[in-house]
Amino acid sequence: MKRIGVLTSGGDAPGMNAAVRAVVRKAIYHEMEVFGVYQGYLGLMTGQIQQLDRGSVGDIIHHGGTVLRSARCLEFQTLEGQKQGIKQLEKYGIEGLVVIGGDGSYRGAKALTEHGFPCVGVPGTIDNDIPGTELTIGxxxxxxxxxxAIDKIRDTASSHERTFVVEVMGRHAGDLALWSGLAGGAETILIPEASYDINNIVEKLKRGQERGKKHSIIVVAEGVTDGRELGEIIExxxxxxxxxxxxGHMQRGGAPSAVDRVLASRLGAYAVELLREHKGGRAVGIERNQIVDYDIIEALAKPHKIDQRMYELSQELSI
Known part of the structure; x- marks a missing residue:
């Protein structure tokens, strides 16, 4: 391929800019032309497309959010919307597309692939819920x-001898709650992938108080229950x-970590390599620190699974 496009879609994630930068510069290195699609699939349908050069992605690797911006677009879920998007790509002579985003973005890339337009998905979401990769960008x-935030909340919880419920993002996936709860020493972690008994939570809190514990942290993913309601019940x-x-949305913002910058750079560059070889309908990921690719349609058919052993470990350590 000599001309490719790149777009970001869905919720923004720190590191998306690093991925866009990698796509653009890797393509230019191989003497390919790159076009940025602004406003996600909405911009794809309406032709918000502009050629990018090395300067277009200069000084963005350390910024959160996405310079290509993002938008929700229900119309692209229709056959007519998808055909309109392909028509715009063909208008600019774009031969392949890199899609950076989460599961909704992947579904759009899958639809384009099924219409015969080569797409490669790059996992960009703070939820870490894309099958086929151990980590997602952001x-x-x-x-x-x-x-x-948990560390700071623990300081005030200890000072005032309070129980704190911390609600984090994750409607359908509990990775953010599980990892942060384990790393933050939470007494209880509630995730969508596991049921819970409020009576068990209360009993654990009471046992802690009986042995002299003055404060507790409970981390709950937003997809489990409303944090405010849970706090009222516990009280x-x-x-x-x-x-x-x-x-809330503060979890999506901020400069990407070194891990996310490196991961985004590796995944974005590899997506270009796949398109150079005319390999569409793929998604890229990382497994055991190796960059891999897999069928995007098969990936979406697999449910996201939590690390069950990590969840069990969090319960064992919070006795």
Missing amino acids: FDTALNTVIE KMTNFDTRVSVL
Whole structure:
């Protein structure tokens, strides 16, 4: 291929800019032309497409968010919307497309692939819920943001002898809650992949108080229950002074960590290599520190699974 496109879609994730930079510079290194698609699939349908050069991606590797911006686009889920997107790509002579985003973005890339247009998916989401890769771009940065918040919350929880419920992102995947809860020494971690019993949580809190424990941290993924409601229930059942912190969109922001910058650079560059070989319908990922690729359609058919042993370890260490 001599001319490719790149877009970011769905929720932004720290490191997306590093991935865009890698795609552009890797392609130019191989004497390919690169076009940026702005506003995700919405921009693809409406022709918000512009050629990028080395200067276009200068000084962005350390910035969060995405310079290509992102937008939700329900219309692209329709056959007509997808055909309109392909028509725009053909108008600019673009032969292949790198799609950086999460599962929704992958579904768009899958649709284009099924219409015969070569796409390569690059996993960019703080949820870490893309099958076929051990890490997604943005997860490490978001994780460190959450851990920093938990550490600060623990200081005030200890000072005032309070129970704190910390709600983190993760509607369908609990990786962010599990990893941050384990790293932050949380007493209880609630994730969408596992059921919970409020009575067990309350009993653990009471046992802690009986042995002299003055504060507790409970981490809950947003897909499990509303953190505020959980806090109210716990306070009523225990009479413990309970506070709730909903971290919200701050988890998506900030400069990407070194891990995310390196991961994004490796994955973005490898996506270009696949398109150079006319390999579409693929997704890239990392397994055991090796960059891999796999069928994007097969990947979407697999459910995301939590690390069950890590979840069990979090319970064992929070006795």
